[in-house]
Amino acid sequence: MVTAQRVGIIFPMHIMNVPRIVRQFIAELRFLNPEYVFVIVTGANPKFGNALSEVEKCLRHAKVKLNAGYFIQMMASHFPYLKTPKAKQPTNNIKKPVKRYCRLLKTFAS
Ligand SMILES: Cc1cc2nc3c(=O)[nH]c(=O)nc-3n(C[C@H](O)[C@H](O)[C@H](O)COP(=O)(O)O)c2cc1C
Helix, strand or coil: CECCCEEEEEEECECCECCHHHHHHHHHCCECCCCEEEEEEEECCCCCCCHHHHHHHHHHHCCCCCCEEEEEECCCCCCCCCCCCCCCHHHHHHHHHHHHHHHHHHHHHC
């Protein structure tokens, strides 16, 4: 039972969609009184899928309204066809999304 009024669900986009384990998790959740529900999807590229609209459907199915959805672009180190960044680049690539992620969490926590 989720008793919190502000709820955040954060997960990586997998195969252009919401990972099955996340779908199952949402289907099993019971929300008591959700006032503000947000989702943060991480992934290689927001154009590589529609996880946000899919998770909204999962939540709707659980009778929960999605109030806000964000996409945070990650390096997606697993993609073999993407160029591996040069030695210094990963630091910058990681710093930006982490900063944004922390900013978002601060907003929701306040
Ligand atoms: C099996 C698998 C499928 C993925 N599919 C997508 C995808 O369709 N679109 C996308 O943007 N990212 C995809 N990703 C990238 C993940 O979302 C990304 O790995 C995750 O957000 C964490 O970033 P990191 O790999 O830099 O740790 C996939 C990752 C894995 C492991």
